[in-house]
Amino acid sequence: MSGRTYPQLSLDLQLCFPLYAATRAVTKRYVTLLKGTGLTYPQYLVMLVLWESEEPLSVTTLGQRLRLDSGTLTPLLKRLETAGLVQRDRDPADERRVLVSLTDDGRAMEEQVSGVPEQLGQSMGITRDEALALRDQLTELVDHLDTAESS
């Protein structure tokens, strides 16, 4: 009775599943916090990058910052364009590029979501320092996985 043949497989569940579940829990929380803006969580992340740059960004640049490819970004950006938050124009200097810029409505939305980070922080129930430490651990983890993947 009892005793697994491969105990490391249940340990694996304990290690990786919380990461998976945490992302979905955060995403779910964002749906609630962003209701009213019409933004999804990935759309919100794209808007954050655009608010931060204050310059039009190419799809490739956006993808590098967010680690997303064009298959994800193109339809997402089209939805943001339909919503009137961003504008997509070919770069006259290189017509292969599409430059994504904020519309006035898109810029105006920044103020509307300015309270979201604090609300999320409260929902996560961790201090600022804990959050920063967690961020560093996760960033390091991503870096390791990226180099492991390419080897």
Next chain:
Amino acid sequence: MSGRTYPQLSLDLQLCFPLYAATRAVTKRYVTLLKGTGLTYPQYLVMLVLWESEEPLSVTTLGQRLRLDSGTLTPLLKRLETAGLVQRDRDPADERRVLVSLTDDGRAMEEQVSGVPEQLGQSMGITRDEALALRDQLTELVDHLDTAESS
């Protein structure tokens, strides 16, 4: 020049984006490690739960363990059934339930992936203790978010 109107929004990117990116990086790594089995990462998680239980589980029970609903699980389980790894049968005692059980092929796959956790651990570049600490932090975070969501 410079200085954001809402600096908390760039901090937010630093806090939540790594979590989001980490999950995708882990998933991507699993694709590589599981190539050869034909399993996706969510399918692998379902198989882990089934290997651990050694008893048929209802769709609801699987969903509770993995925090997934039937809209995600039903098609996923049908793919596993098509692949010949699991079997789906109505519970004779309550015909609303569908009991998911492993086939011989499904059970046999456990040995095939028994090395995956160690390979992933190496790719993540963290010690066992760090991984356990991270797991605990993430689990706590999920618990907080769950209670915040329902309030």
Next chain:
DNA sequence: CACAACTATATTGCGCACAATCGAATAGCG
């Protein structure tokens, strides 16, 4: 200038993830 190699974005196809809804089956109550 012609042409091959390269780059940027778009498209397609598959597999989640989840909200909303539906229908079948069961349980509970009078």
Next chain:
DNA sequence: CGCTATTCGATTGTGCGCAATATAGTTGTG
């Protein structure tokens, strides 16, 4: 027993996430 409320799962529709591929545009070479 008959009726209502509940439970379970399947279905539908939307939005990612990404691999593979296609296409348009650019750059480098001779």
